[in-house]
Amino acid sequence: MVGLSASAVLNSTVFCSSFKKGLVLNGVSYTYNQTKIQFPQMTFEKGKKYAIIGESGSGKSTLLNILTGRFPDYQGEILVNGQDFQEVAQASWFENISYVSQTPITFKKSALFNITLQRDYSKEKLELAMDTAQVTPFIHQLPQELDTIIDASKNNLSGGQIQRVTIARELLGQKPILILDEATSALDYQNAIAVEKNILENPDLTVICVTHSLHEETKGYFDQIYQLS
Numbered sequence: 001m002v003g004l005s006a007s008a009v010l011n012s013t014v015f016c017s018s019f020k021k022g023l024v025l026n027g028v029s030y031t032y033n034q035t036k037i038q039f040p041q042m043t044f045e046k047g048k049k050y051a052i053i054g055e056s057g058s059g060k061s062t063l064l065n066i067l068t069g070r071f072p073d074y075q076g077e078i079l080v081n082g083q084d085f086q087e088v089a090q091a092s093w094f095e096n097i098s099y100v101s102q103t104p105i106t107f108k109k110s111a112l113f114n115i116t117l118q119r120d121y122s123k124e125k126l127e128l129a130m131d132t133a134q135v136t137p138f139i140h141q142l143p144q145e146l147d148t149i150i151d152a153s154k155n156n157l158s159g160g161q162i163q164r165v166t167i168a169r170e171l172l173g174q175k176p177i178l179i180l181d182e183a184t185s186a187l188d189y190q191n192a193i194a195v196e197k198n199i200l201e202n203p204d205l206t207v208i209c210v211t212h213s214l215h216e217e218t219k220g221y222f223d224q225i226y227q228l229s
Contacts, residue, residue, distance in 0.1 A: 014083045016092040019176040019206065021081045022046055023067075028076035030062050037062055039076075042226055046176070049200050049207045049221055051214055054228030060210045063228070064181055067208070068099055098170035102182035104162055111139060112146040115168050125172065132198040133168035134191050135161075159186035167195065180209045193217045 022045040029038045037059040044050055054060055065071040066078070069090045078085035080093070106114050115135070116126065130136045138161055142148040150157055150165070157165070163186050170178065178199065184192040193215055199207060200221035214225070 014087045014089065016080055016083070016088045016096060019046055019081070019096045022206075023085075023177075024077075024079040026077040026079070028066070028074055028078060030059070030066060030071060030074045039063060039228070040226060043224075044177075044206060044208060045223075046206055047203060048223040049205075050209065051219075051222045051225045052208065052210045052228060053212065053214060053225060055212070058228035060228055061181070064099075064179060064210060067179065068097065069093065096175055097177040097179060098173050098175045099179045100163075100167050100170050100181065100183040102185055104166035106150050106152060106157075106162055106165065108149060108151055110144075110147050111142065111150055111165060114150055114165050115146075115172060117169065119172070121172055125174070129168045129172040132171055132195070132202075133164045134195050134198070135164045135168045138164075160188060160191065163187060164191070164195065167199075171199075176204070177206045177208070180207065180211075182211055183209075185211075197221070 022043060024044075025039060025042040027041075029036055031037070039059060052060055052063065062071065066074050072086065080088055085093075115130070127136070130139065139145055139148075142156075148156070150162070163183060167180075167183060180199075184195055187195065196209075196215065196218040199205065200218060209222075214222075219225075
């Protein structure tokens with residue numbers, strides 16, 4: 001879960017009830033330790049798919065920190081549905097975005113809890129999220145299936161399986177924007193391709209995928225690939 005800065009909350013005046021148009025970055029940069037990272041002009045339209053690639057240190061993580069509200073002190077202009085991003089109430093912005101980290105968080109509770117977080121969803125929506133994230137096949141192999149306790153200290157799930165659980169968790173929320181930060185990096189090749197295709201084929205999702213490299217099998221699904229340097 002992303003945190004809110006006090007200044008961002010106090011200065012917020014615009015409520016982002018839904019992601020209707022898109023997200024636009026004009027002349028955005030960020031400076032820390034006297035190093036300035038300049039980002040290209042970027043547009044993320046509703047329902048389209050985007051990849052952001054670049055070597056380590058090119059600013060991929062910094063960009064995600066800006067888009068998720070962690071770095072509010074950027075320079076330049078960001079517009080959400082035509083509104084200044086710094087004037088948008090961050091709590092309402094978070095209602096529109098799901099974020100899957102490359103270092104996912106799990107709880108020492110059942111697999112079902114880790115996917116639903118005790119949110120109330122229909123069986124059909126739960127099954128769809130699990131199928132999309134390729135969770136269903138390995139869940140049925142666990143001793144108590146969805147009731148199996150995920151225990152990081154015992155490594156009873158692999159890194160790739162944990163990534164798939166957290167992807168299913170975010171998909172279940174059915175928010176319009178899905179941000180993936182190297183989210184399939186621990187998956188074996190075939191499962192990574194399957195998960196990426198399932199997500200990128202969803203016409204309702206706006207997807208922003210940050211990665212060191214793209215798979216040839218899914219590259220054609222992206223409407224735009226941004227290279228950071």
